[in-house]
Amino acid sequence: MAIFVNENTKVLVQGLTGGQGRFHGLRNRDYGTQVVAGVTPGKAGQDVEGIPIYDSVDAAVIATGATASFIAVPPKAAPAAILEAARAGVSFIVCITEGVPAQDEARVFATLQRDFPKTRLLGPNCPGIISPGKCNIGITAGEIAALPTSTGPNVGIVSRSGTLTYQALYELKQRNIGVSTCVGIGGDPVPGTSFVDCLAEFQADPETHAIIMIGEIGGTAEEEAAEFIMTHVKKPMSAYIAGVTAPAGKKMGHAGAIVSGGKGTAQGKMDALRSAGVKIGLNPTEACELMAQIVAGF
Amino acid sequence: MDLFEYQGKQYFARHGIAVSAGGVAVSVEEALKQAELAQYPVVIKAQVQVGGRGKAGGIKLANNADEVRTHATNILGMDIKGHVVKRIWVEHASDIAEEYYASFTLDRSAKRHLLMLSAQGGVEIEQVAVTDPTAIVKLHVNPIEGLSLETARRAVVDAQISQKAVDGVAAMLVKLYECFTKGDCDLAEINPLILKPNGEVHALDAKVTLDDNAAFRHPEWDEYRATEELDEREKLAREKNLQYIGLDGTVGIIANGAGLAMSTLDVVNQVGGSAANFLDIGGGANAELMTAALEVINSDTKVKSIFINIFGGITRGDEVAKGIVEAMKRVKLRAPIVIRLDGTNAVEGREIIANAGIDESQLISRSTMLEAARVAVELAGKK
Numbered sequence: 001m002a003i004f005v006n007e008n009t010k011v012l013v014q015g016l017t018g019g020q021g022r023f024h025g026l027r028n029r030d031y032g033t034q035v036v037a038g039v040t041p042g043k044a045g046q047d048v049e050g051i052p053i054y055d056s057v058d059a060a061v062i063a064t065g066a067t068a069s070f071i072a073v074p075p076k077a078a079p080a081a082i083l084e085a086a087r088a089g090v091s092f093i094v095c096i097t098e099g100v101p102a103q104d105e106a107r108v109f110a111t112l113q114r115d116f117p118k119t120r121l122l123g124p125n126c127p128g129i130i131s132p133g134k135c136n137i138g139i140t141a142g143e144i145a146a147l148p149t150s151t152g153p154n155v156g157i158v159s160r161s162g163t164l165t166y167q168a169l170y171e172l173k174q175r176n177i178g179v180s181t182c183v184g185i186g187g188d189p190v191p192g193t194s195f196v197d198c199l200a201e202f203q204a205d206p207e208t209h210a211i212i213m214i215g216e217i218g219g220t221a222e223e224e225a226a227e228f229i230m231t232h233v234k235k236p237m238s239a240y241i242a243g244v245t246a247p248a249g250k251k252m253g254h255a256g257a258i259v260s261g262g263k264g265t266a267q268g269k270m271d272a273l274r275s276a277g278v279k280i281g282l283n284p285t286e287a288c289e290l291m292a293q294i295v296a297g298f
Numbered sequence: 299m300d301l302f303e304y305q306g307k308q309y310f311a312r313h314g315i316a317v318s319a320g321g322v323a324v325s326v327e328e329a330l331k332q333a334e335l336a337q338y339p340v341v342i343k344a345q346v347q348v349g350g351r352g353k354a355g356g357i358k359l360a361n362n363a364d365e366v367r368t369h370a371t372n373i374l375g376m377d378i379k380g381h382v383v384k385r386i387w388v389e390h391a392s393d394i395a396e397e398y399y400a401s402f403t404l405d406r407s408a409k410r411h412l413l414m415l416s417a418q419g420g421v422e423i424e425q426v427a428v429t430d431p432t433a434i435v436k437l438h439v440n441p442i443e444g445l446s447l448e449t450a451r452r453a454v455v456d457a458q459i460s461q462k463a464v465d466g467v468a469a470m471l472v473k474l475y476e477c478f479t480k481g482d483c484d485l486a487e488i489n490p491l492i493l494k495p496n497g498e499v500h501a502l503d504a505k506v507t508l509d510d511n512a513a514f515r516h517p518e519w520d521e522y523r524a525t526e527e528l529d530e531r532e533k534l535a536r537e538k539n540l541q542y543i544g545l546d547g548t549v550g551i552i553a554n555g556a557g558l559a560m561s562t563l564d565v566v567n568q569v570g571g572s573a574a575n576f577l578d579i580g581g582g583a584n585a586e587l588m589t590a591a592l593e594v595i596n597s598d599t600k601v602k603s604i605f606i607n608i609f610g611g612i613t614r615g616d617e618v619a620k621g622i623v624e625a626m627k628r629v630k631l632r633a634p635i636v637i638r639l640d641g642t643n644a645v646e647g648r649e650i651i652a653n654a655g656i657d658e659s660q661l662i663s664r665s666t667m668l669e670a671a672r673v674a675v676e677l678a679g680k681k
Contacts, residue, residue, distance in 0.1 A: 101512035102404055103482055106441040109409050141611040141642055161557020166611040170641055187556060189406050216557060219406040242560040245567040253541050253556025253578045255511055283565050285668060
C-alpha cells in the first residue's frame with residue numbers, strides 16, 4: 001500500500017517534449033515509474049526515448065490506459081492542461097509548474113470541484129509525489145527516499161516545500177526509516193491537495209505508521225490540519241514549520257508564504273499542532289529526530 | 299506587488315470605478331498644475347506604502363495655490379515611518395456624507411473569493427473586526443460563477459448601508475470584483491468608499507496588491523515596477539533574477555529552494571544569530587547564479603559571514619561546489635563562507651571544496667545545517 005500512487009499507476013507526461021518534462025519524465029521512468037505516454041499538441045507519432053507522444057490527453061489515455069498525469073508546462077498553459085487531463089478522465093494530476101496566477105488556480109480548483117469531483121490535483125508549484133520503490137511522479141530525486149519495509153514502521157511525509165521534503169526524505173534514510181509515500185502539496189495559495197487530504201489518506205493507509213508534516217508560514221492550512229488531527233488522526237506525528245523568523249508582509253519565495261495582518265505566523269501554527277498532540281521540531285533535523293524516537297517506540 | 303494609492307486609483311478607473319479627479323506630482327510646480335486641473339479645493343496626499351499618513355501630516359486640504367505650495371513643499375521629502383515621500387497625489391476634495399468599507403481577497407481556506415463589506419468605513423477594518431465584528435458582512439464568491447448585481451445588492455443590504463446608497467454601492471462592488479479578478483489582484487480594497495451628499499458613491503482611497511505571477515498578461519504593470527520601492531540590494535537581486543529579500547542581520551544566506559531558505563533563517567536565529575537576507579538560488583546553482591548571488595550578498599556591508607545551505611536533490615552537490623569555487627575567483631568577498639552541502643553528490647562536492655586551494659578560513663565546510671549555522675553565527679558575532 002501507499003497513498004495516491006503505487007506500482008500500478010500509469011503516467012502520461014503533458015509537456016514530455018519540453019526541457020523540464022523530458023528531464024523529469026525520463027528520470028521518473030528510470031526510477032521504475034510506468035511512464036506510458038507523452039502529450040504535446042502537433043507532435044503525435046513522435047517519441048521521447050521510446051515513450052510515444054500523442055496530440056491530446058484524450059488520445060493518450062485511450063491508447064495507453066494512463067490514470068495519472070504529470071504536467072510540466074509553462075504557467076500560461078498549465079490551467080488548460082489540468083482541465084484537459086480532468087476531461088480525459090485522468091484521476092490523479094501532478095502539476096509542478098511554478099508561477100500560475102492565483103486567479104487561475106482558484107478557477108481551476110472550483111471547476112474541478114464542480115465538474116470533476118473524483119479528480120485529484122496535486123500542486124501547482126509542487127515537487128510531486130513518490131511512493132518509494134513503486135512510483136515517482138515529479139522532480140524528487142528517487143535515490144534519496146528510503147524504501148518502506150513490509151513489517152514497518154514506515155513514515156508518510158507531507159510538505160508544502162520542495163527542498164524541505166528532500167531534506168526529510170534524506171534524514172529518514174540516514175536513520176534507516178522507511179517511507180510509505182511522500183507528498184509535496186506545493187507552496188501556492190490554492191493547492192489542489194491539502195494537508196488534510198493527505199492526512200486522511202495516511203490515516204487510512206495500513207502501510208503508514210507515523211506521519212511527518214512540514215508546513216510554512218502563510219494561510220491557515222496548518223491550523224486546519226491541526227483541527228483534523230485532533231479528531232481524525234490516530235497515528236503519531238512530528239512536524240516542522242518553516243519561517244519562524246520571517247518578517248510580516250514579505251513573500252518568502254513561495255506565493256503562499258506570507259505573514260499578513262498577524263495571520264499565518266509559524267508560532268500560531270506550531271501552537272495549534274502542538275495542542276493536537278503533534279511533536280514539533282524547531283528545524284527539519286529536529287522533526288526527523290523526533291520521528292526517529294516515535295518509530296523506535298513501535 | 300503593492301501599488302501606491304494613485305496607481306491603485308488609476309487601476310480602479312481603468313475598470314470603471316469612480317475616483318476623484320486628480321493627478322500625481324513630484325514637484326511643487328506639478329502639484330499646482332494638478333490642483334488647477336482637479337479644481338479647488340484639493341486634497342494633497344503623500345504617496346507612501348505605509349499606514350498612518352494622515353496622523354503624520356501627509357494629508358492636507360488646500361483651498362488655493364498658496365496653500366498647495368505650502369503643503370506640497372512640506373509633504374514632498376517628508377519621512378513617514380522610514381518612507382520618504384517622493385510623490386504626492388492631488389485630487390479634488392470630496393464632500394462626504396457617509397463612509398463605507400469594501401474589499402475582495404482570496405480566502406485560501408475556503409478556496410473562494412471573499413467580499414468584506416461594512417457600513418463602518420474610514421477606520422481600520424481590523425479594528426472594526428475586533429470592536430464590532432457583526433458590522434462586517436463576509437460573502438464568499440465562487441470564482442467560476444462570479445458576482446452578480448443581485449448578490450452584491452443583498453450583501454449591501456445586509457451590511458445596513460443607507461437605502462439611498464444601495465444601488466450605487468452594489469454596482470461598484472461588481473466593478474471592484476471585475477478589477478480584482480480580471481486585474482489579477484491579491485487584494486482590492488476601498489476604504490473609505492464614500493457616499494456624497496448628491497447620492498453618488500466613489501472610491502476615496504485605493505489599496506491594491508497585484509499577483510506577481512500574473513505579470514505575463516499585464517504589460518501595463520511595467521510602469522508600477524518602475525516605481526516600486528526596493529533597497530539597493532533588492533534592486534541588484536532583481537536585475538540578476540534572484541529571489542531576494544533584504545533583512546537586517548549579519549549572516550548572509552544563500553539556499554536552494556524557498557522552504558530551505560526560510561528554514562536557514564530559522565536555524566541561524568535558533569543558534570543566536572540573525573540573517574541579513576532571504577535568498578533562494580533555485581534549482582540550478584551553477585557558477586553563473588552563484589556569482590550573482592554572492593555579488594548581491596557582498597554588496598550588503600552589514601554581512602559578516604555567508605552561510606550557503608544547499609541540499610542536492612536534482613541539484614548536484616559537485617556542480618554546486620564547482621560553482622562556488624568558480625564564483626569565489628570572480629568575486630572578491632568581504633566575508634568568509636560557511637557551506638553545508640548535503641544530498642546528491644555531496645561527498646564529491648565537499649572534496650572539490652577541500653581541494654580547491656582556497657584558504658580554509660575563507661571557505662569552511664560543515665556537513666549539517668545546525669553545525670554550519672553555528673560556525674556562521676560565531677564568525678558574524680552574536681546579535
